[in-house]
Amino acid sequence: xxxxxxxxxxxxxxxGLLDRSENHLxxxxxxxxxxxxxxxxxxxxLTLGLSSEGTSQTALKIDVGKVHVDLCRQASSFSxxxxxxxxxxxxxxxxxxxxxxxxxxVTSKVSDEDEEGSxxxxxxxxxxxxxxxxxxxxxxxxxxxxxxxxxxxxxNLRPRQVEVWFQNRRxxxxxxxxxxxxxxxxxCCETLTDENRRLxxxxxxxxxxxxxxxFYMQLPAATLTMCPSCERIGSGGDQNSxxxxxxxxxxxxxxxxxxxxxxxx
DNA sequence: ACAGTCAAGCGGAATC
DNA sequence: GATTCCGCTTGACTGT
Numbered sequence: 149x150x151x152x153x154x155x156x157x158x159x160x161x162x163x164g165l166l167d168r169s170e171n172h173l174x175x176x177x178x179x180x181x182x183x184x185x186x187x188x189x190x191x192x193x194l195t196l197g198l199s200s201e202g203t204s205q206t207a208l209k210i211d212v213g214k215v216h217v218d219l220c221r222q223a224s225s226f227s228x229x230x231x232x233x234x235x236x237x238x239x240x241x242x243x244x245x246x247x248x249x250x251x252x253x254v255t256s257k258v259s260d261e262d263e264e265g266s267x268x269x270x271x272x273x274x275x276x277x278x279x280x281x282x283x284x285x286x287x288x289x290x291x292x293x294x295x296x297x298x299x300x301x302x303x304n305l306r307p308r309q310v311e312v313w314f315q316n317r318r319x320x321x322x323x324x325x326x327x328x329x330x331x332x333x334x335x336c337c338e339t340l341t342d343e344n345r346r347l348x349x350x351x352x353x354x355x356x357x358x359x360x361x362x363f364y365m366q367l368p369a370a371t372l373t374m375c376p377s378c379e380r381i382g383s384g385g386d387q388n389s390x391x392x393x394x395x396x397x398x399x400x401x402x403x404x405x406x407x408x409x410x411x412x413x
Numbered sequence: 414a415c416a417g418t419c420a421a422g423c424g425g426a427a428t429c
Numbered sequence: 430g431a432t433t434c435c436g437c438t439t440g441a442c443t444g445t
Contacts, residue, residue: 270419270420270421270440270441270442271419271420271421272419272420272441272442273419287429289431290434293432308421309420309421311433311434312420312421312422313419313420313433315421315433315434315435316419316420316421318419318434318435319435319436319437320419322435
């Protein structure tokens with residue numbers, strides 16, 4: 149079963165909360181069963197994949213933390229929620245707290261899935277939600293509060309989730325662009341290295357020639373070609389020298405038709 | 414088992 | 430001071 153299949157099981161986030169809170173706040177089973185159904189009502193399209201493995205230790209902490217926040221807001225006196233770790237803090241979300249409080253008032257029956265204690269800890273956006281978000285991102289990579297609100301409403305997500313999605317999406321775009329740039333620079337570097345190597349070799353050859361005989365005498369006519377980029381042959385005193393205050397070429401290299409042309413990028 | 418992906422948290426900087 | 434964005438990080442989950 150793929151992810152998409154899992155996401156279409158109809159198991160809501162509310163159910164996940166239910167299951168986990170059932171496991172760790174046994175004394176409040178009924179209360180949390182009601183919570184789950186209320187979530188279903190609020191987020192009908194916010195589906196999550198099923199996990200048959202049950203809950204992990206981390207998940208338990210997170211839920212307890214959420215419940216803790218919830219209960220604290222209600223001035224409740226549960227003592228079973230005092231031991232969640234720091235990581236739990238990250239899971240808090242004011243909007244969820246409000247929703248959880250609201251669910252207190254709702255009474256309903258628990259579904260079959262709830263009994264299993266199978267809940268996903270991590271939200272995965274559905275394909276449809278991702279598509280809408282992607283489309284929106286193509287139009288504008290940042291959102292103003294109104295757009296965020298509208299998108300959240302449309303997708304049955306919290307505005308914070310939409311905001312986070314856009315932040316992460318921008319980060320992914322940037323990372324991708326960085327990779328592209330890096331690849332480009334790498335190629336450029338390789339080209340320049342090759343060019344440098346070639347020029348070094350050429351320089352050594354010229355030095356060797358200079359040692360044995362005068363410059364022009366030694367160069368075969370075919371190799372003494374005008375450089376296409378600087379339009380000089382590299383020796384001062386010819387008719388091209390008038391173009392520049394410097395008798396020697398500003399780009400002191402020779403065009404060799406038998407090697408690659410200048411490949412600087 | 415491990416690497417990769419992704420939603421989400423945190424802290425700091427920027428902006429208003 | 431509130432808000433937003435960014436960079437970094439974490440942890441759940443997936444694919445191999």
